[in-house]
Amino acid sequence: MNKNLQLAVNHALNDARMARARLGMLSPTMGLDSKRSSAWCEYGFKEDICFDDLYSLFRRGGIAHGAVRKLAGACWQTNPEIIEGEEKDETSAVTAWERKAKAVFTHRFWRAFAEADMRRLVGRYSGILLHIRDNKDWNQAATRGAGLEKITVAWAGALTVKEWDNGLNSRTYGQPKIWEYVEHSPGGQQRRVDVHPDRVFILGDYTDDAIGFLEPAYNAFVSLEKVEGGSGESFLKNAARQLNINFEKEIDFGNLASLYGVSVEELQDKFNETAVEVNRGNDVTLTTQGATVTPLVTSVADPGPTYNVNLQTAAAALDIPTKILVGMQTGERASTEDQRYFNARCQSRRGDLSFDIEDFCDKLADLKIIDAVAQKAVIWDDLNAQTASEKLDSALKMAQINAALVATGEQAFSGEEIRVAAGHEGSPEPLGETDDEEDTETTNTTGKQ
Known part of the structure; x- marks a missing residue:
């Protein structure tokens, strides 16, 4: 029933x-x-698609998890540097503002900021909670100049807007008036806390029409899960050796049941028990009367072509080359062009991260945690920069070009340019000059004593 x-x-x-x-x-x-x-x-x-769907996809989907980790890991391969002014000058000394800012933007801070960026890729946004030393409740406005103790990273599902500012004459009209943070304790308990916007910094877009990083590829990931699970289920069913018993029409089930010492109604259970023993690999005998026993086996289709189609769709939606996304497969690896494209894609995304970092600096300046500055910039290293071996190869080619031009009396590259191309700076000092100067200085010092 x-x-x-x-x-x-x-x-x-x-x-x-x-x-x-x-x-x-x-x-x-x-x-x-x-x-x-x-x-x-x-x-x-x-x-x-809600946050729970995207989080489950990241938590249990291998391709989606790898895509987020690869992109965030490549972008945060090295930490950025915040400087005062427009661009960095190697000859200029560290300013007082930069020295004070480095006390806030430590390696531990950048690690937390990278974690927030990774969570922003999973959801449509992530939050950074500012622990300010003002001894106030979270739902109260922060005290300016109190200092920053630490930051806490929050998932989008744990930090939502509780109340919007609907005042037409308000300076913050249309922005969150209060946030709600769901705090999870190690024991599995939850506590809801109201948080003032002064203590929250959002990475990403929390509006209703925002599109997450994993969202365009979600359908392809659903199809990938079907291919993976379906092909695995097919192999499992073939390995389980389900038995098909075909009885002849003249069979006497009463006589067959008496052979097992059971009633006709219990005969099916006896066959099931025998089938379980067969699948366990034990030595058992299946006694039949006028019946043919055959295993139910289905031909398993090659999941490769269907899997690759959906994988390419997901890679196109994520803007990550397929071989970068899945790594080495069947002896193939990402080409130099794929790697350079992916590095350029991450370098471009670093530009967007720079705006987020500048906005975070403005928020800290508004809270008087750091001083306001007229102009600042976020600089990163180049992900497509030449390796030490590539720099030496470039220097060697430059030297060979100079050697080829000896007959013409021209020199295409100077020695200093070749040294810079090899990864060194400036011209080498003449041999022995440094030693002579040191000897002279030592003699004069000794003479004074």
Whole structure:
């Protein structure tokens, strides 16, 4: 009775789901096929994606997890540097503002900021909670100039807007008036805390129409999961050796049941027990009377082509080359062009991160944690910079060009340019000059004593 009721409920839910899909032809989010408005529902694609969906995809999806880690890891391969002015000058000394800012922007801080950036890639945004030394509750405005103790990184699912500022004459109209942070204790308990906007910095976009990093590739990840799970299930079913027993029409089930010492109604259970023993690999005998036993085996299709199609779709949505995304497969590895493209993509994203870092500096300056400065810049190293071996190769080619031009009396590159290309700075000092100067200085010092 319970089984029939469950089947009826499942059937009713499926009918309701299909009816909703057919009625969803007016909704643009239900698919791009105008002829088949319920196509997305048939494919198993969700109409709306929330943070929990994206977080589950990152937590359990290998490709999605690797994409987020690779992109965030490459962008934060090295920490940036915040300087006063527009561009860095190697000859200029560290300013007082830079020295004070470095006390806040430590290596531990950049590690937390990188973690917030990684969580922003998973959700549509992430939050940084500022622990300010003002001994006030979280729901109160921060005291200017109190100093920053530490920062805490929050997922988008744990930090949501509780109340918006709807005052038409308010300076912060349309912005969050109060945030709600769900704090998780190690024991699994939750505590909801109201947080003032002064103590929150958001990375990403928390508006309703924001598009997350994983969202465009979500459908492809759903298809990848089907291919992985379906092919694995096919192999499992073949390995399980399900048995098919085909009895002849003249079989006497009563006689067969008496052979096992059970009733006819219990005969099926006996066959199931024997099948379990067969699958366990024990030495058992299956006694039949006028029956043929054959294993149920299905041919498993090669999941490779279907998997690769969806993998390429996901890679295109994430803007990461396929071989960079999955690493080395069947002896293949990412080409130099793929690596350079990915490095350029990360270098470009660093430009966007620079704006986030500058906004964070402005927030700290507004809280008087650091001093305000007229002009500042965020600089990164070059991910496509030449390696030491590549620099030496460039210097060698420059020297060979100079050697080829000896007959013409011209010199294409100076010795200093060749040294710079090899990774060194400036011209080498003449041999022995440094030693003579040191000897002279030592003699004069000794003479004074």
